[in-house]
Amino acid sequence: MNPSWGTIGRLATVASLAWAMAAPAAAQLKKFAVQGGAPVPYVAFAPIYIGQQAGFFKEDGLDVEIRYSSGAPQATQLAAAGQADAAMITVEPSINGYEKGIRGKIFFATNNQLIYYIAVPEGSPIQRIEDLKGKKIGVSNFGSAAVPVVRAILRAAGIEPGPDTLVPVGVMDQAMAALQSNNVQALGLFDGIYFGLERAGYKFRYFKHPTLATLGNGGMFASDKAIAARRDDICGFGRGFAKSVVFMLTNPEAATRMWWNVSPAARRGATDAEAMKNGLPEIISTARTYDLGFPPQKRYGVIDQVRFKSYVDLLKQEGVIASAPAVGELVTDSFIDCINQFDAEQVRKVARDWKG
Template sequence: MVALLALTACSGSEADDADGAGGGEVASEGGDDAGADAGDEGDGGGEPTTITLLSPVPPSVFFFPAFVGEELGFFAEEGIELEYESIGEGVSMTSLLVNGRVDVAAPGATEVFQGLDAGQEFDVIYDYYTQAVEGIVVPTDSDIESMEDLEGATVGLAGDEVRSLLAFSLDQVGLSIDDVETANVGTSGSVIANSLEQGDIDAFVGGVLDFASLQVAGLELRDITPDEVGRVPGASFAVTPDGAEEMGDALPAFLRAWSRALHVGLQDPALVEEIMREASPEEWEDPEVGAATLDVAIQLQEQGPEDYGSLDDEAWAVGVEQALVAGDVESELATDEFLDGQYLDAANDFDRDEAETAAGGSGS
């Protein structure tokens, strides 16, 4: 079974003392369990290799391949025992990664940049989300067709943290944040929907969960985020050089199992729902919210079918530029110094039809 652990909030220096939920020690301390022997396990012989994945969220449709892959036996077939850890508020994922407390972390682009800017050593090896998790939307019946049309408009913000996204996106089309009015409207779907419908705001800047709540409130949306900004990956897999070396063949085996599960889930969202209703029942307490959240999760992960995890150098370069404008980093970061695509061929080395057959012929 996928082991579920949780990390409580701690700073980078405190990370060495972090324990898993229930008092169990966090796996892979110092990387000793990181699995240099995985190459001998993929054929089903011997003990599986444990890989600890650090996610920003508890079990969720946003990371469904962990649970789909477990249910369908993909990780076991690759000789991997996956431990899925989530973090408490205020935890630096990359600090836990570089301190050897987890094998693979799934930080967003901003945290990647902040960690690298602080001198942490790790590589991004697989883009899991192919889109940004935040964006700018308007109702589908709005006269606003693009960012250029926002001049003189009132834009609602989910919070101050998305102001830099709005400013950067406006800058891409020759406008500045001074060319619009802004208002903090929070994240209540019904409140935001009413504000848009009544014309109190003309557009909204928020995150994918905010957009899902708007859909549940009955509001159809159109995304006007500039393409180059919307392509900045919302979540990627990162490893340290030492951790990757210690994991050995277990690392590409983990990525291949993940890609297989991702492929099956994208082909058959109904299967994802069935599995995630068991793995994350709280997301389905309101079936409408669960369905909307699943739709958003599928959209974020849409990719392939031949290049799962592909690293988009141009999108990452835009992300670096955005981080500089936002003040998240102090100096330019060269993408070729932290993007490492050496595992992508192995991650995609599987038969798509066989993966679908394992799921009961989904997608066929």
């Protein structure tokens, strides 16, 4: 999750999730705190909200609470310090933080693409990455995790970024103002922002990393201590998340309403039909980033360790980290078998029959 959230805050409101665990059996549930890498409810957390409302976490005896933070770095730090059981983040802070003493691992890859990429308006004369030579690209801020990826995309096309190639433009309305005024000719942001802009009616042409575009850089992080002490609970949380993705893909309309329950401000439209027309594409786009083709194609949570290493190497090449830790110090696949032990068709039936 990116640390720039000025306008996203206007799209979401902190709402009570009192319905999530309001059952007599709640006293028997174990608390499980997930630190989200954003300061407010965010559509990327939709599978957690769905799992709460559909009862998927309760099926594994968990009372899951999502907490919010300034961004992925803070979320990682809190989970590493034991102040949360897991964190839903982009992976960069767990990589960057290793040399600063962060000890924990990504135990579940959540998405199927590198969320950072370059966008130009659909009507732009820029047709190829090579056409970006000499152009300015807007990024949310210079500390954004998108920056090294944008630079690497340019370098892969033979373009050496100059000191003024990247320009801080913020996100959402601010970014579009910079683009429409021609202060920048392209944007280097992340998928959640693009989904929101698309929902607002903007159309883009996208340029992605030539070899890492399908490496998901979103994941679930837990400290080494939590992994040792709460294995069953971490597995149950991951399984509930995976079930929620299946639900989301099966019934995106219901998933949209669940998202509105958490963030009423995301419901935009004079009528229910208009609100659904506006909101559904964002949920569908989000769901597609989490779609790993659950059986028979693939299993949820699997981390491509070879390409993960390539991403770590990219961060080193771009000067983000001084040395590249061994991949085994950063990720674990020890939960994957457990997480995928559920009946996907039964979850799809729950989704199809959902009346909430």
